[in-house]
Every structure is written in structure tokens, then in C-alpha cells.
Amino acid sequence: MTEYLVRFIAGGFIVSVFAILGDMLRPKSFGELLGAAPSVALATLSIAIVQHGPHYAAAASWTMIYGAIALACYSVAVCHLLMRFRLAALPATIVAFAVWLAAAFGLLAGLGGAA
């Protein structure tokens, strides 16, 4: 239970810091880069190293690359849903989540877990 509390606080804090920084940066298009900041990764990888050691964290960071590629596909899908299909932001980001899941698990199934 304590582990999950630590995860929650660390994750929430790092995500908030990157989000505030992204809001403050100008031009806006530059600040939006922080939408894909490694905030959840920083918290989770730190805890993984403390609990299981660097080899475990290395395997974790490898599959994270698939997640990042899936995030790129997700972003393209969100752009199209917003601009072509004129969906509002919340439904567009939720519907496009299917694209993220398909891309992430497709890459994991096709390329395997760790290098």
C-alpha cells in the first residue's frame, strides 16, 4: 500500500511540474512538447531501480519505446479527430486511446518484450 502511495505522490508531483512548465513556455507550440514529457517514466523507473535494480529498469525502458511510438500514432489520430471529424477535445482524446492500445500491443506482440 505504501508503495502505491509513493507512486501516486511522485507521479502526481512530476506530472504537475511538467504540466506547469509546459503552460509557462512560449511559444505555445514549444510548450506543447512537454505533453510527451517522461513524467510517469521518471517516477516509475526510479521506483523500479530502488525495488528491483538497474537490469529490471533497463527491460522496462525498452518496452517504453513502443509506448512512445504508440503515443506518436495517438497524437496523429487526435489531430485528425479534432480537425477533420470536428470532435470536441475530450471525446477525441478518449476515442484515440484505441489507437494507442492497438499500436502499443501490436509492437509488443510483433517485436517482443526486451532486446
Added chain:
Amino acid sequence: MLVKLSSSSLKQTHWYEFGIRFLLGGLATVFAGIVGARFGVAVGRLFLALPAIFCASATLIGSHERRTKEKAGLSGRRRGRQAAALDAAGAGLGSIGLAAFGATFYALVTTSVIGAFAAALLTWAAVSVSAWWLRRTLRITSRHKQAGRSAKGRSAP
């Protein structure tokens, strides 16, 4: 174009919006941990790049822009969608940096933990900024070309 920090956007943000981001960030991190413990490290760590916070930030950005337009007496729906799409495009570019973060961390973590974190963060920043700069330069170049072509078209007999 100069990149700078401005605190004006923070004044537009309500306190509960900070709370939503903290909550979603915390929940996404806990979720990644639970999935990893239940389904193994490979599946769990896919969720390190989970766009859970993105839903909230895109929605908040869209609603900020819509509110600004509506204050001026205009319908802000289109503007809100455009702002959210810009946020998504930025996250798309940033995801290249995120992949570079993962690759750098993977290569270095068994050698030095602190060094791996520092190098991965630097790589993430360098790759993301380079991708943003490249996109910006290409857009400006194509805009200049288009303007040149339309000016030629007008002056042709």
C-alpha cells in the same frame, strides 16, 4: 524565435485544474505499477508512455481558448479544437524525444543510474527541441514558397 517563460497562463488556470493533473498523473503512475505487477514488466512499462494526462491537458487547453474567444463575444469552438490539435501535434513531436529517452536509459542504466537519468533527460530535451525546430523551419520554408508562387501567378500576364 525566442523561447521564454511566461506566468500569464497560470493566472487563467483554476486551482482544480492543477488538482486534476496531479490526480491523473498519480493514478497513471499507480496504474503502470499495478499492470506491471499483474501482467509482467513488458506490458506494464508500455504504460510509461500512457497518454492519460494528455486527455486532461488537451481538454483544459481547448476550454481556455474557447473561454477567451467567448469573452470577446465570438464562438470559441473552432479555436478550442485548434488549440487541442496543436497540443496533440506537440505531444507527437515530443514522443520522438520520449522514445530517445527510453533508448538512452536502456543503454546506460546498467553502467550508472544517475548518469542514465541525466543523459536520458538531456537526450529527450535535445531530440524534442530539434524536432520542434525542424518542423517550424520546414513550415516557414513551405509558407515562403507558397507566397512566392502566388505572387508569381498574380504578376504573370
